Amino acid sequence: MKNWFKYFDGETIARLAQIGMKPSGLVEGNLVGDHRSPFHGFAIEFAGHRGYVPGDDVKHIDWKAYYKTEKYLVKQYSQETNFIAQILVDISESMKFSNKHGSKLDYAAFIATAIAYVVTNQSDSVGACFFDDRIRGTIPVSGTEEVAAKISNFIQEVEPKSPSSLGTVFNHFAEQAGRRKIIFIISDFFGDLDATFDGLKRLMDDKHELVLMQIIDPLELDFDIPGRVELIELEGSGRIEVQGNAIREAYRQLFHDFLDKMREKSLAHSIDYILCDMSRPFGIHLSEYLSSRAHK
Secondary structure (H helix, E strand, O other): OOOOOOOOOHHHHHHHHHHOOOOOOOOOOOOOOOEOOOOOOOOOOEEEEEEOOOOOOHHHEOHHHHHHHOOOEEEEEOOOEOOEEEEEEEOOHHHHOEEOOEEHHHHHHHHHHHHHHHHHHOOOEEEEEEEOOOEEEEEEEEOOOHHHHHHHHHHHHOOOOOOOOHHHHHHHHHHHOOOOOEEEEEEOOOOOHHHHHHHHHHHHHOOOEEEEEEEEOHHHHHOOOOOEEEEEOOOOOOEEEEEHHHHHHHHHHHHHHHHHHHHHHHHHOOOEEEEEEOOOOHHHHHHHHHHHHHOO
8 A cells, every 4th residue: 555655754844845945047937936037028916825935025925815814825926936846756777776775766756755845835836757768657747745645656656677768768858848947857867978968958958957866875886895796787687796895996986987977067067966875864965955056
């Protein structure tokens, strides 16, 4: 039986909601929220109410409405817009990798669920897609907390069994993404980085704001495996036996070169990049990132 609370960490989400999420640039929306719009020249007129959320300027509270409803409602105007966030979650075979800190997919699920709650808590909208070598599932964009529950339910049901094809997926998603969004991509990003960034550039051409969250198990970082070990290909059927100590330094060099290239390419394309080391609680990575956005 599915338990949609499985990936819901209420204490962490409450702290993240206090920080909130702001788009770093102009957004397009449907007259809710408090973000700057790219559209100019329209009359500024009253357009309705929305519920007060922490961080809203109290001067926009409609006190007459409060006395009638006993609810804190914020006035909205025609030049105020919301933003849409889209969460892309990698469900390929490599995301099954699990050691002392659980699987990478479970860790990704906690992050995705938290992002969905933070976004909807501030009256913005969010959707989700799940992919390996193609898009395997989609949760429509919504401004309700049901999105987080649907993310949890989907990941509990999925069985990763296919390799990833990041560049192909990102190009395909760009064709259906629509108007500009903040796109969070949660993956280990294993694959050809040149092809991956070709797909990401396609999304950037459409003015989407990208946030890459790379999930890495600490064992993948340090390869602290003494003695003889059998290595099993994460996305394939290859197997090889090696002496862990004998290849550790060569492995570490190759893997850290891969991470350095990932970071450098992200920086070169002005894409936000977060290395999510699973030895740290997911909430730490998110809180550090959301706090950095708040001060941009």
